[in-house]
Amino acid sequence: MMAIAATIKDVAKYTGLSTATISKYINGVRVKEKNRKLIEEAIEKLDFRVNEIARGLKTNRTMTVGVLIPSLENIFFTSIVSHIERVLQEHGYSTILCDYNQNCSLENSKFDFLMNKSVDGIILIPLGIDKERIKKALEREVPVILVDRLLKGLECDVILVDNLNASYDAVEQLIIKGHKRVGIICGPQNLYTAEERLRGYIRVHEDYNMPVDQALIRMGENEIQGGYNGIKELLELENPPTAVFATNYEMTVGAIMALNERNVRIPEDISFIGFDNLQLAKVVKPNFHVVVQPIRQIGETTANLLLRRLKKDYGNYPSISRLKTKLVSGYSIADITV
Amino acid sequence: MMAIAATIKDVAKYTGLSTATISKYINGVRVKEKNRKLIEEAIEKLDFRVNEIARGLKTNRTMTVGVLIPSLENIFFTSIVSHIERVLQEHGYSTILCDYNQNCSLENSKFDFLMNKSVDGIILIPLGIDKERIKKALEREVPVILVDRLLKGLECDVILVDNLNASYDAVEQLIIKGHKRVGIICGPQNLYTAEERLRGYIRVHEDYNMPVDQALIRMGENEIQGGYNGIKELLELENPPTAVFATNYEMTVGAIMALNERNVRIPEDISFIGFDNLQLAKVVKPNFHVVVQPIRQIGETTANLLLRRLKKDYGNYPSISRLKTKLVSGYSIADITV
DNA sequence: TTGTACGCGTTATCAC
DNA sequence: GTGATAACGCGTACAA
Secondary structure, three states: OOOOOOOHHHHHHHHOOOHHHHHHHHOOOOOOHHHHHHHHHHHHHHOOOOOHHHHHHHHOOOOEEEEEEOOOOOHHHHHHHHHHHHHHHHOOOEEEEEEOOOOHHHHHHHHHHHHHOOOOEEEEOOOOOOHHHHHHHHHOOOOEEEEOOOOOOOOOEEEEEOHHHHHHHHHHHHHHOOOOOEEEEEOOOOOHHHHHHHHHHHHHHHHOOOOOOHHHEEEOOOOHHHHHHHHHHHHOOOOOOOEEEEOOHHHHHHHHHHHHHOOOOOOOOOEEEEEOOHHHHHHOOOOOEEEEOOHHHHHHHHHHHHHHHHOOOOOOOOOEEEEOOEEEOOOOOOOOOO | OOOOOOOHHHHHHHHOOOHHHHHHHHOOOOOOHHHHHHHHHHHHHHOOOOOHHHHHHHHOOOOEEEEEEOOOOOHHHHHHHHHHHHHHHHOOOEEEEEEOOOOHHHHHHHHHHHHHOOOOEEEEOOOOOOHHHHHHHHHOOOOEEEEOOOOOOOOOEEEEEOHHHHHHHHHHHHHHOOOOOEEEEEOOOOOHHHHHHHHHHHHHHHHOOOOOOHHHEEEOOOOHHHHHHHHHHHHOOOOOOOEEEEOOHHHHHHHHHHHHHOOOOOOOOOEEEEEOOHHHHHHOOOOOEEEEOOHHHHHHHHHHHHHHHHOOOOOOOOOEEEEOOEEEOOOOOOOOOO
8 A cells, every 4th residue: 555645635634724725834934833733744744745746836936946067977076066066955956967978959958858848946066058048047037057168159157267377387287396487288279268278378388488399289089098198299299298187077087008118217317287177187197297177166156156146146147257276286297497 | 927837728819619629639638620720720829838746736736846965966876867867858847956965864855855846756876764764655655766875674666786796707707817805985884785795795705715804805885085095095005005096087097097197007016997977087097907887877877767657657676676887997006817 | 639627745825 | 914816838639
């Protein structure tokens, strides 16, 4: 025999009160002290829980947020989601998670899927979504928050990381320590973050009046393989760099692997700065310098902004946050100033 | 002006038909050819979409599945989720994802949260959940599928990996190649998978009539640090192993890092078998042997089983699948048979 | 094949 | 403070 969930009606019957009163109690309206006791007893006894579906039908809210990310197999993205989910859940929202497998057309269709599911809001790490979809969502008063990547020409809340200065500061450290030839391993240039990180690299060169040698710029996929190949190519240059900056986590792993494999010592043979995973940087000896993104802050800021929008608080719309990274020091930079 | 979603009523008005007819059309019941055309035109024109909330209220189904995993910061888990989500989404289900941060009490409360959200089914990678909760869910006809870990004394569908034989086969390869002292780096023994993997190690020793040296068994957290420490301890033994088996991905990364750092060569100085991430194994030179879990298959099997249960197909309940791993060869085992 | 009428569990609007 | 009642949008007898 299966326990059918009790309804407001049941509680009403049990207490002798009306459904209206029960509903009010549930929604925080004051009721007579005596009735309060009674209702609480009934709820306990009948194991009553609000039917969110029925409530949603009335209120037009599902207490559900859609989160759409490029891939579930990338720890940077999923870590952000982890924090988002925690904060939202604390406020009673559940998180419908979708990934689009780095595929724009999937990105579009999953966005539609979420809209069809009547989510109350959407958090999106975008790739190449059709901006009209986002506009339409906003028109329907479904707030959308972009994360990590900007979509030019779209008025929308967005939480970013200051990638340009992250990169600038990292490379600057190398320059300050006397490095004239700094290699950079970066992601595809149609990707907002990768582009920004390369721009930081270029700008710091300009600011220090140093030429940019295109041969030192290695682009590849944001994967282990990309980092691995990048290092390989850099080491095989006639005039190889004395320092290398890897600009995302997977590439950092690949780069370290390639260096170890060739017995290239850090920092004696080459100086190195990695990206993102502090734990990894701490495990490898010598600990390497690493640019750490404020993952927790990204997630929490995003969730909190969305919660505000869900409360119809549209203060400082559109809000553009640019969170700061941290350069955590290690022992992977050789001082070669003469 | 915001586009309010059209309802069945609107479509009925537009076509001059009744809401019942529209509803039937939507649910695949035949209608007059002429009316079909008309309805389709109206749906297109009005941009009508079924209100899943209202439908859920009637059908008592939310077309939503809860997925509860130990951590969103572990790529093994999230990769499984990725496949689950894809399959479910193809069948119109959305996935509410929660993680419990490796914390049993959170595991319990998030399970409750999902039940309160009236999900149609739950997929759980369990740690120490109160089994009564699962029983109660099953009684309420909410199917639950366990993944990766067994809960003893609970009748429930479960999708497992044959960890014992995975470990057995890996270590056997080392033994066949003449290794008498094989180190194993494994996770905490209150964890189902870690325990199974160690049992495989022990069983193959028994089968080959080899003593098990407790000093060669290093336990730690399933993290990079655990693998790193494990290798370190093994290398510092008076009588160190000639081969090492790391039993999860993070530990494999840590182990490789530690070996590289000490310039211990694979396989000249030590033979090695890793776990899980084929891409990593292929990137490191020499490619190392690696036990690969059928992640895609785990996800798809899980999703498909749940879909069957959601259709009230309770054939071969409880279903216990034990999926096979694959030992992918590399060049990390030295043949030291004399 | 189509239409009428009602109910799903909740909230909101009134009166009282 | 409380209660009766009408929505919310859809599915489904049952009747036509």
